[in-house]
Amino acid sequence: MRPVVPILDVTVAVSTAAAVLYRSRKPRDKQLSRFGPEPALAAVVALILLNQLLFAVHIQRAHHGDTSFISRSFLPGWFDVPRHNTTVTWLADHLPGPPGLLSPTVLRVQAFLELPLVLLTFAAVLAATRYVPVRATATGPYTTALTALLARALTLFLLPALAIRYGLTFAHPQPAAAAALLVLAAALRREDLRLLGPAAATLAVGYAVAVLTPGPYVEATILRSATGALLATTALCALLDTTRTRLVARP
Structure with missing residues (x-):
């Protein structure tokens, strides 16, 4: 067994326990989070560009x-670097x-920045919904519950995600x-x-996507599966809300 294996296992357990314990904390004043995730996302993007x-x-x-010392182990294009770039050459x-x-x-x-990038992007998308004009018809219970669950799960998952x-x-x-x-x-x-x-x-859609359209590596398959599952769940919740609205409005 490699020495890093028990370290990673312990880190997974400790960070997950911390996330679960965080769930019981009393929410802070909303004024403390008035800036949203966008500044943190911009900082992570800047760090990624600097690292590149x-x-x-x-x-x-x-x-x-x-x-070639590193690119031979990955897909083509992963480690392409600019040729004859003035800035790179000068540095x-x-x-x-x-x-x-x-x-x-x-x-x-x-590797350290990739998960914060994905999670903060997702958080920014969720936060952006506050700028969407409110429709005449209120959001239904299924969509409301799904949005709230995703927000809570994302918040808790930020801590153990990398581990x-x-x-x-x-x-x-x-x-x-x-x-x-x-955590979920x-x-x-x-x-x-x-x-x-x-x-x-x-679960059904996520499994079908993973089996029918596997990616070239595990992370790509998980991303495709999660995206398909989320889209299917969102569409189904919206459909259930629409059906419920029609049933309630029927004389």
């Missing part, structure tokens, strides 16, 4: 522009320190998957029982 620039500088300084020639100074830009920094993501790949996947389900269960409330039917559709 420094990665290109590292490749030129330490490997003379050759990325490579003038940046002090040994050639391997920027080696963490290869996989390490990017769970690497636990699935580099440690024991079963405890990591169980931790993800536990911690976000549930009594009013979410109405979502049991749409949840069954979520």
Whole structure:
């Protein structure tokens, strides 16, 4: 067993426990979160762009522009770097320190930032709904419950997300998957029982997408499956709300 495996397993357990305990905390004043997730998302995007620039500088300084040492293990295009770029060339020639100074830009920094990028993007999309004009007809109970559940689950999942993501790949996947389900269960409330039917559709669609359109690697398959499941659940909740509205309005 690799030394990192027990470390990742413990990290998954501790971060998941912290997320579950966070659920019982009293919500803070809304004024403290008036800025929303957008500034944090912008900061993460800026860090990713900076890392990409420094990665290109590292490749030129330490490997003379050759990325074959790492690209052979990944899909084509993952490690393409700009050629004859003035900024990259100038930084490579003038940046002090040994050639391997920027080696963490290869996989390490990017891997640390990828989950915050995805989660903050999702949070920004959810937060953007506050700018959508309110329709004459109020949002139905199914859509309201789904939106609230997603917001709570996202908030709780932010803490253990990175540990769970690497636990699935580099440690024991079963405890990591169980931790993800536990976080989702911690976000549930009594009013979410109405979502049991749409949840069954979520599992069915997610499984079908994973089986019929698998991605080139595990993360891509999970992303496709989750996207299809979320779209199906949202559409079904909207349909149930529409049907309920018509039944209530029928004389």
